[in-house]
Amino acid sequence: MQSFRTEIENPVVENDIIELANKIELFHNGKIDEEKFRSLRLARGVYGQRQEGVQMIRIKLPYGKVKSNQLRRISDVSDEYSRGRLHITTRQDIQIHYVDLNRTPELWAELEKDDVTLREACGNTVRNITASELAGIDVNEPFDVSPYADAMFRFFLRNPICQEMGRKFKVSFSSSDDDTGLSYMHDLGFIAKIKNGVRGFKVMIGGGLGSQPRHADVLYDFIETDKIIPTMEGVLRIFDRHGERKSRAKARMKFLIKDIGLDGFKALVDEEQNAIEHKSVAIDADAYVASKPVSVEAPQVEINNVDAFNLWKSTNLIPQKQEGYVAIGIKVLLGDFYTDKARLLANLVEKYAAGEIRLSLRQNIVIPFVKEDLVSFFYTELEKLGFVEAGYNKAIDITACPGTDTCNLGIASSTGIADELERVLKAEYPQYLKNEDLVIKISGCMNACGQHNMANIGFQGMTVRTPDKLVAPALQVLLGGGNLGDGNGLFADKVVKVPSKRGPEALRRILNDFEANANGKTFVEYYKVTGERYFYDLLNDLQDVTNLTQDDFIDWGTNEEYVKEIGIGECAGVVIDLIATLFFESEEKIENAQKAFNNSVYSNAIYHAYSSLVNSAKAMLLAENKSTNTHAGIISQFDELFVATGRIDLGSSFADLIYQINKFAPTKDFAANYIENANAFLDKVKSYREAQNELNKQAI
Structure with a gap:
């Protein structure tokens, strides 16, 4: 066994990292089979990449909060072990790509020096616990959910009840009835409530996206805050014991709830309470260490383009419940940015704000606690970083997973089409720069990492086959999804499947019809009265594959002819007992x-x-x-x-x-x-x- 050593003070963390190093060696020597090794490394944030011989590393950042020192540490690690690019996910993680498997233990050790972990970022575990990116500053919140999300993360990290479940388990916290944490599509979702002066949560269970989206059920209308950890422990124990383990397609919580029914599941959770040591876990919200804004005078700056500045203010400033402060939303195209900008951003917020950023579920960045008289200064500094594009969280702000760029499961390019659709919106529909009622999302496959099936307008990567058996990249067009608030939502209908190069034309037809006929309705309202058949007829001719051109066989973002490749294999281990x-x-x-x-x-x-x-x-x-x-x-x-x-x-x-x-x-x-x-x-x-x-x- 190799003698890997770390400088980590926490012996539990150090043992984790040494174990990963040892298991990598055992795998290389044929002592661990491929499937078991995959399970072990995934639970440590090491994920196979589309490109052979390198790994994607997912960095777990609970509820999207990243301190300045942590952002600098992540940047240093990305430069040393990867290519200097950071990718924000729709679960508030950061991913880096092209990492050598053998270097992952030392990479992890470097991250832990600033309390950043890879543990359980992937695999059949409790994944990153997400929350509303405005938690703690949200003008509509009854209280800050951050201490509760943080306590949940710490309680279940390395907890033996959730290390080898049949499938992953996703948890969210929403700061208000706006349900910006999207509880209705999570395995377990918590929405902040106050009842008779007592803090608590509405609890949603069994939601999910993927090829068979399911709306979560209400597990409890209200439970007090000291019951959320025992409740989740009971849920996890039942999921671990009764959840499917052979068929991955049926192994999520949503299928277990569907099979045994909500009442049957609740009965099992109640029976399990005998095995739970702590029937009540009080969470001291006052002890939670929240970032505090610095007190600094506003430097004098000159705005060169006043019109651009005013447009940016109208779309990227977020009201904050703390008087005298606002938050700034940074639109990060496709969630990708580079370490040079990350370091400068970390230094900026440390010196002039609260020393932290928040990563959003739409792959963006929020800077909380910006003094109102510092807004002009922040604009000029962010402008130097290319971080002042208008349209934060508006229609023009499209969410997309990495797709065929790096993901093993990607079928068609999601980043390429997202780039093109944003170009179309900016050039042809400038009014959508300020529209926040229209949400567009794209996934490269049915697994919905881009959350396409809960969008107003969604696109899913697929393929089409011509009569003479040629294969071209395609997009499933989905319409009518949306978040209705308080744990309620709609999943989009699959309307038509079009060759990828016709995606922009499909969007134009949808928006032109919406503009002409909606009469002030939101897109969700308009789709509800028009329906799937209406839009099918509107887009049907775009499905014709008998008249494809050579260009239709080249996916967005590439010059090469399309080849369908899913799940390019990692090297097989030798046969063992x-x-x-x-x-x-x-x-x-x-x-x-x-x-x-x-x-x-x-x-x-x-x-x-x-x-x-x-x-x-x-x-x-x-x-x-x-x-x-x-x-x-x-x-x-x-x-x-x-x-x-x-x-x-x-x-x-x-x-x-x-x-x-x-x-x-x-x-x-x-x-x-x-x-x-x-x-x-x-x-x-x-x-x-x-x-x-x-x-x-x-x-x-």
Whole structure:
């Protein structure tokens, strides 16, 4: 094993980074199979890239808050390990690309020097917890949700109950009934409320986008703030146990809620409370360290283009609830900017604002706590950085995922078409520079990282095939989605599929019709009265693929003829004994359980032991070529195949043994007994497996 060392003071973080370095070495040496290694690195923010041999690194930035020192650190890391470009995602993360896998541990170590993590930025974990980018300054908010989002992030980071779930889990916080955190499309969404003078949240559950978008249900109309962490823990435990694990397409929370029903799910969450150590987790919002604005005199500046300045003020200044201050919105084209500008921006806000920026769900930047008399100065400084383009969060501000630029799953270019559509809007529809009622979003595939199916006008990357079997890039046009507020929203209808080069013409027809006939209605209102068929007829002729030109076979942003490439493979690992690997993992889980027990964290110890029990049973079922879709399914199948038939004697059913986890409180005595049971179970199944292998050898 390589002797990688860090300078990290936190031993837990240091151990994480050293473990990643060791697992990379084991993978290179063929000691870990590709699938298991993928799971491990994804949970550490290391994501396979479309280009072979390099990785995308996702930097986890809870609720989009980035301090000046952190932004400088991220810039230094990007320059050293990547190419100096930063990409803001629709989940308030920052991604950097083209990173050598072998350098990812030292990259992570550098980030942690300023409390920036990669942990659980990807993979089947609780992803970055997002929030309204105006949290704490929002004129409509009943209270600042930042302390609660921060407490949630810290409680579930590295928490054993959410390290190896069947699929990812996304959480949002909205600062007001405007629901700018988009709770209705999240696995779990919290909307700030005050009831009878008490702070709390409306809780939404089971929302999602992708190829089958689902509107979230109301889990609770109101729960007090001390109940949000126990509620989420219960939800995660049930999702971990009953969620699908074999078919990725069916493994999200929205499908589990659909399968067992909201009432059935709530009943399971209620039953699980016995296993939860803390029935109430008070969050001290007053102790949350919020950034404070500096006190500085406004330097004298001269505005060269007063008209441009006034236009910028009309679209990019955001009212702030703190008297005497405003926030500034920076429109970041496609979420991409470079480290030289990032450093200068970090220095600017540190000296003249509150020393932080916020990343938005629309891939933009917000500077909070700008004194009103500093607005002119900020304009001149941001102008030097190319950061004063008007139209922040307006119709002209199009959201797009990276698409075929770097993503393995991209089908068609989303950044190229976004660039072209913004050009069309600026040149032909200047009135939309100030329109915030029209939202346009683009994704390069059905997975909806660009959130296209909740937009007023959305585009999804696809392909079309001509009668003579030629393939060209295409766009699915979706219309009518939108955020209605307070946990309510609409998903867009799929209307037509057009060759990509006809995307601008499709947009022109939609906007021209809207301009001529809407009579003051918003786009959502207008689409509601006109309907899918109306727009299908309006755009139908654009679907014709019998008359494509050579240009139609070249995607936006490239000069090369289109080739459909999805999921370019990462290098395959050598064949290993998967059953032995699973047993080894079970041993590691028991070791983790014992460490947690020794640190008196009994609830974590119990969950590690539970994971070992399930993992060991899964190994035995795989040895028999049995399906292992869910944890609950593994438990019942093990009983049917091994216990009921007498092949393995546990003295009870496996279900009775393992389901003690939700029948007993997480005490020291129960934790000790449960770990002992997990260890004994592992010994028993390993012995059975060895005996079977010996019999098989003799038979040969």
